[in-house]
Amino acid sequence: MFFFWRKVTLPIIGDNHEMKIDKETPEFALINQYFKQLTTPRQDVVLGIGDDAALLQVPEESLLVVSVDTMVSGVHFFEDVAADALGHKALAVNLSDMAAMGAEPSWATLALTLPEVDEQWIADFCRGFAGLANRYNVSLIGGDTTRGPLSVTVQIHGVVPKHQAMRRAGARVGDDIYVTGTLGDAALGLRVLESAQALTADQQTLVNRLERPQPRVEAGLALRQLAHSAIDLSDGLLADLGHILTQSGVGASLQLEQLPLSAELISVMGDDMDWSRVVSAGDDYELCLTLPAACREEVAAVARQLSLPITRIGSIEAEPGLRCFDKPGKPWHSPQLGFDHFRAG
Amino acid sequence: MFFFWRKVTLPIIGDNHEMKIDKETPEFALINQYFKQLTTPRQDVVLGIGDDAALLQVPEESLLVVSVDTMVSGVHFFEDVAADALGHKALAVNLSDMAAMGAEPSWATLALTLPEVDEQWIADFCRGFAGLANRYNVSLIGGDTTRGPLSVTVQIHGVVPKHQAMRRAGARVGDDIYVTGTLGDAALGLRVLESAQALTADQQTLVNRLERPQPRVEAGLALRQLAHSAIDLSDGLLADLGHILTQSGVGASLQLEQLPLSAELISVMGDDMDWSRVVSAGDDYELCLTLPAACREEVAAVARQLSLPITRIGSIEAEPGLRCFDKPGKPWHSPQLGFDHFRAG
Numbered sequence: 001m002f003f004f005w006r007k008v009t010l011p012i013i014g015d016n017h018e019m020k021i022d023k024e025t026p027e028f029a030l031i032n033q034y035f036k037q038l039t040t041p042r043q044d045v046v047l048g049i050g051d052d053a054a055l056l057q058v059p060e061e062s063l064l065v066v067s068v069d070t071m072v073s074g075v076h077f078f079e080d081v082a083a084d085a086l087g088h089k090a091l092a093v094n095l096s097d098m099a100a101m102g103a104e105p106s107w108a109t110l111a112l113t114l115p116e117v118d119e120q121w122i123a124d125f126c127r128g129f130a131g132l133a134n135r136y137n138v139s140l141i142g143g144d145t146t147r148g149p150l151s152v153t154v155q156i157h158g159v160v161p162k163h164q165a166m167r168r169a170g171a172r173v174g175d176d177i178y179v180t181g182t183l184g185d186a187a188l189g190l191r192v193l194e195s196a197q198a199l200t201a202d203q204q205t206l207v208n209r210l211e212r213p214q215p216r217v218e219a220g221l222a223l224r225q226l227a228h229s230a231i232d233l234s235d236g237l238l239a240d241l242g243h244i245l246t247q248s249g250v251g252a253s254l255q256l257e258q259l260p261l262s263a264e265l266i267s268v269m270g271d272d273m274d275w276s277r278v279v280s281a282g283d284d285y286e287l288c289l290t291l292p293a294a295c296r297e298e299v300a301a302v303a304r305q306l307s308l309p310i311t312r313i314g315s316i317e318a319e320p321g322l323r324c325f326d327k328p329g330k331p332w333h334s335p336q337l338g339f340d341h342f343r344a345g
Numbered sequence: 346m347f348f349f350w351r352k353v354t355l356p357i358i359g360d361n362h363e364m365k366i367d368k369e370t371p372e373f374a375l376i377n378q379y380f381k382q383l384t385t386p387r388q389d390v391v392l393g394i395g396d397d398a399a400l401l402q403v404p405e406e407s408l409l410v411v412s413v414d415t416m417v418s419g420v421h422f423f424e425d426v427a428a429d430a431l432g433h434k435a436l437a438v439n440l441s442d443m444a445a446m447g448a449e450p451s452w453a454t455l456a457l458t459l460p461e462v463d464e465q466w467i468a469d470f471c472r473g474f475a476g477l478a479n480r481y482n483v484s485l486i487g488g489d490t491t492r493g494p495l496s497v498t499v500q501i502h503g504v505v506p507k508h509q510a511m512r513r514a515g516a517r518v519g520d521d522i523y524v525t526g527t528l529g530d531a532a533l534g535l536r537v538l539e540s541a542q543a544l545t546a547d548q549q550t551l552v553n554r555l556e557r558p559q560p561r562v563e564a565g566l567a568l569r570q571l572a573h574s575a576i577d578l579s580d581g582l583l584a585d586l587g588h589i590l591t592q593s594g595v596g597a598s599l600q601l602e603q604l605p606l607s608a609e610l611i612s613v614m615g616d617d618m619d620w621s622r623v624v625s626a627g628d629d630y631e632l633c634l635t636l637p638a639a640c641r642e643e644v645a646a647v648a649r650q651l652s653l654p655i656t657r658i659g660s661i662e663a664e665p666g667l668r669c670f671d672k673p674g675k676p677w678h679s680p681q682l683g684f685d686h687f688r689a690g
Contacts (some may be wrong), residue, residue, distance in 0.1 A: 029425070047510070047512065048409055050513075050592070051446070051514075052412060052442040052445035053410045053411055053412035053442045053443065053445070053448065053501075053503075054410070054411045054412070054574060055408045055409070055410055055505070055510055056409040056410075056411060058403040058409050060405055063391055063400045063402060064400070064402070064409060064502075065399070065400055065401075066396045066399045066401060066452075066454065066486065066487060066502070067397060067398035067399070067487060068454045068487055068488060068500065070456045070489045070491045071491075072458055072493035072494075073489050073493075075491060075492055075493050076491070097398045098398065100398070101396070101397055101398045101400070103398065107411075109411065109500060111413055111456070111498045112415055113415060118632060128592075134482045137671075141411060142411060142412060142413055143413060144414050144415045144498070146415045146416075146417050146420060146421070146496075147420055148417035148418075148419070148420050148494065149417075149493065149494040149496075151458060151491075151493060153456045153489070153498045153502050155413065155454060155456075156398075157409075157411070160400070160432075165392070165400055166537070167396055168395075168396050168397070192481045212540055220407055224408075230397075231397060247396075275408075328650070341634050
């Protein structure tokens with residue numbers, strides 16, 4: 001495990017010179033400097049960056065919670081995305097997985113592949129990463145910096161008391177279905193980015209939702225002892241709720257009119273409003289949870305406490321499959337999405 | 346956390362079509378099939394692949410040990426390397442970090458970025474990975490598969506009883522310095538690959554040492570309660586022993602004639618033999634350890650038990666810096682390496 005360019009022993013293709021990069025050059029000292037800023041001190045980090053591996057103390061009676069996500073330039077983000085937004089998002093999507101499990105995030109590793117050493121870019125990336133890391137007291141405990149096409153792999157580690165983790169499998173017939181925040185903003189933000197030149201304030205808000213998602217860690221922690229199941233919304237409500245239904249062996253009905261939409265989305269979409277777009281929109285990084293109906297007051301209290309909308313949008317049913325209604329009692333099918341999305345898992 | 350191509354929401358640059366990849370296509374079911382083979386059942390995996398994160402049980406009185414390494418095509422390996430060799434090496438270099446800490450490897454995650462879905466390639470990669478994973482009872486507990494330029498990031502998790510981990514900082518004056526196995530084979534294997542057409546048996550052995558390093562996990566476990574310090578040899582003996590010296594605040598002298606060399610290296614190098622090449626050769630993934638002189642018999646017993654050479658090559662001294670001797674009492678300096686390598690840390 002290294003925090004500098006690894007010594008490169010392969011020759012550049014078609015060239016006889018070996019591309020050996022000296023770790024001791026000022027450039028690499030500089031990289032180390034930036035990354036060191038991210039090593040928030042924590043008592044449970046027995047040994048952090050600087051050895052062959054990190055040594056960590058997991059609290060007794062807790063489980064270790066682990067998730068990893070890779071973001072590749074030109075695939076998951078535009079090549080010219082702001083480096084601080086990328087640093088933020090690379091950690092945010094992983095924190096969102098912790099939120100979905102009800103875990104408290106603790107430690108991260110960062111595997112960063114860079115085409116070149118651009119000091120300003122690295123400083124910006126680290127600033128974006130550090131903003132979230134500091135907020136959640138996440139300490140960078142290791143990583144690897146390599147030369148190559150730009151990509152970022154973050155692995156997050158958290159802890160959760162035994163038997164309190166939220167899983168996808170666990171939804172029960174009669175559960176209410178909730179989502180945090182608002183849906184569809186990030187996907188619309190992407191469309192805005194692709195088409196607009198100068199952004200209106202509403203459009204900029206949507207782009208921010210795409211580029212700087214806020215992981216719902218506090219909501220996961222507050223609801224983990226109440227919820228029967230949870231998932232984070234990365235691929236869209238239908239796809240992600242579908243995982244809960246399949247893994248729990250249940251079905252559901254959704255009231256589309258209840259879906260929480262931001263004022264900015266309603267304003268920008270205007271007459272173009274289409275449920276298909278909202279229910280299949282990815283990248284929201286909100287939580288979808290199922291809870292027993294007896295918990296409604298507690299859910300409302302958590303929402304107030306966190307100043308975060310937590311909206312009831314449907315209910316879990318015994319009949320397999322997912323049934324959507326755009327008005328009470330009026331079934332809705334999306335021609336764009338096809339029937340497959342609604343079939344029993 | 347996903348084990349299929351993540352839904353891609355960015356358009357291909359210069360193209361208006363969105364590159365959305367359906368997770369339900371047979372190709373992706375296939376990928377999942379291969380990866381599922383790597384999920385060795387372990388009692389401490391409470392929840393493995395298939396949720397937002399994995400849930401793991403770290404034994405009480407143990408520390409969690411974490412390391413991550415990325416390998417990028419064209420930088421750390423040739424683009425046409427055999428996929429099973431790549432699968433082996435991606436796990437091996439991480440297991441080597443566990444070995445250096447004296448940790449027992451337990452769980453791995455795999456972030457794999459692929460330019461395309463090539464069933465045979467994936468099957469071969471998984472076979473190479475599985476060989477080592479099964480040998481060390483390592484279970485794949487998560488990962489992310491993305492489309493992009495070929496690269497592999499493996500993160501390994503192990504456990505070690507409290508206070509038994511070997512660190513770089515810990516070498517004491519009077520310690521013997523040992524290395525496992527033989528040195529310089531992998532680097533010579535790389536030179537062979539670059540120049541030779543048809544390989545002799547000796548050359549093939551050296552190439553195998555480059556492409557399929559054997560992590561010294563058993564040696565790390567056997568010596569962790571005796572050793573004062575340890576590191577794995579990824580960047581070459583001088584560089585890596587240098588980390589031990591710097592972090593321990595000590596110096597050392599090395600007897601070059603004691604360095605363990607393979608018969609194949611001696612045969613292929615012939616008259617070209619040069620200590621500079623051996624002491625700066627990377628990619629060996631052997632261990633370098635320091636132990637009190639009182640442990641010599643125990644070290645010899647471990648070497649016999651593991652059928653692995655563990656060779657005493659020098660000793661830790663109070664005077665900072667690294668002094669090499671090619672005959673007893675005759676100092677050696679490498680014109681190629683320059684004096685910097687030998688300065689006090």
